[in-house]
Amino acid sequence: MVSNIISLNNRLIFFFIFVGVLLSFISCKDDEDDGGMVVSECVDLTDIAFFTEKKELALPEGFQPINQPLDNEMTVQGVLLGRHLFFDPILSADSTKSCGSCHGVDGYFTDNLATSPGIDGVRGVRSAMPLVDLVYSENGLFWDGRSPSLERQALLPVEDPIELHDTWDNVEAKLRRSDIYPALFRKAFGIAETCDITRDLATKAIAQFERSIISMGNSKFDRVFYKRIGFLSDSEERGKRLFFDEDLGGQFLPDAECFHCHSLPIFTDNSYRNNGLTFFTEDTAMDIEDKGRYEATKEKRDIGLFRVPSLRNVEFTAPYMHDGRFETLEEVLDHYICGIQQSPTLDVLVTNHCDPEDEILFISEQDKTDIIAFLKTLSDTTFFSNPEYQSPF
Secondary structure (H helix, E strand, O other), X not given: OXXXXXXXXXXXXXXXXXXXXXXXXXXXXXXXXOOOOEOOOOOEOOOOOOOOOEOOOOOOOXXXXXXOOOOOOOEHHHHHHHHHHHHOHHHOOOOOXXXXXHOEHHHOOEOOOOOOEOOOOOEOOOOOOXXXXXXXXXXXXXXXXXXXXXXXXXXXXXHOOOOOOOOHHHHHHHHHHOOOHHHHHHHHHOOOEHHHOOHHHHHHHHHXXXXXXXXXXXOHHHHHHOOOOOOOOHHHHHHHHHHOOOOEOOEOOOXXXXXXXXXXXXXXXXXXXXXXXXXXXXXXXXXXXXXXXXXXXXXXXXXXXXXXXXXXXXXXXXXXXXXXXXXXXXXXXXXXXXXXXOXXXXXXXXXXXXXOOOOOOOOOHHHHHHHHHHHHHHOXXXXXXXXXXXXXX
């Protein structure tokens, strides 16, 4: 009898030890993600009020109504969260760089570098594009158009090894542990607990902020052309006529043909074109270093094509072209006047303008000066002081 009791007690002791070990194991698994990083338990957020307001945008005169994805329309709270995420180095592996590091407001949401270094000091191969008026871009993003939407685009830099070089699993864990982000996500998306913070919601917020970055319509060109306030100088007016292929008061002017690609009102048609930067033939096309849009489509007809950038505030977005090869507007005009390189995919509208015997196309030094004078009328310095575009930190 005593022996049976001792045996029963031993079995009970073994049972409780087993249960304790099992619960401990489960607890440890709950406290770790797949990478072994310790994460906090889900914290309830329902005591924080959730109410969103539609983000109203004041569009400049001449700008068309915007389109937004039905599952991610802009709200005041979503844009605010996106602005925090955009400027916060928490998205990088070592917390040293943010989206705003390469797309700063002082450079019209670029960094004024030919190519940008990531957190490891490794430089990319293309220049950081300005992120203004992207709400009107409906045929792909990046220089090669490889991302179909701002939401998809925002996913890539975090895990790019030469940009922010983190993982989204790690970023999600950091955001959930943050002192500020659980409340911001709750107010923007109505999440119930910190574990509901995901990369999907983070990129939606960043996309909302980027869609809110729109030209303000306060440039000299906007005041004269749309608001009928003031006048352009003689040089600016002549440059405008050259840009838009218009004669000047009965005086013939050569066709600079700029407006075909840089059309109103945002001074881009959002197309992809080969503007003669690189010489290649049918046989050497696959040998050039950066094949442009081909990298996204794998179509040979897209070799050498790059996105046409906006010319608004172009005075402040140097250096120019996809690889930042030109430091000044003068160099850009020199390229279009007499630096066009031939290739099978060269755009039909792009040709050299340096033959003085070609009265229709020849661009003189005075013409170049006037075109640049006009381009500077697209500058809007009020954009840079807009508080909605500044870092919240």
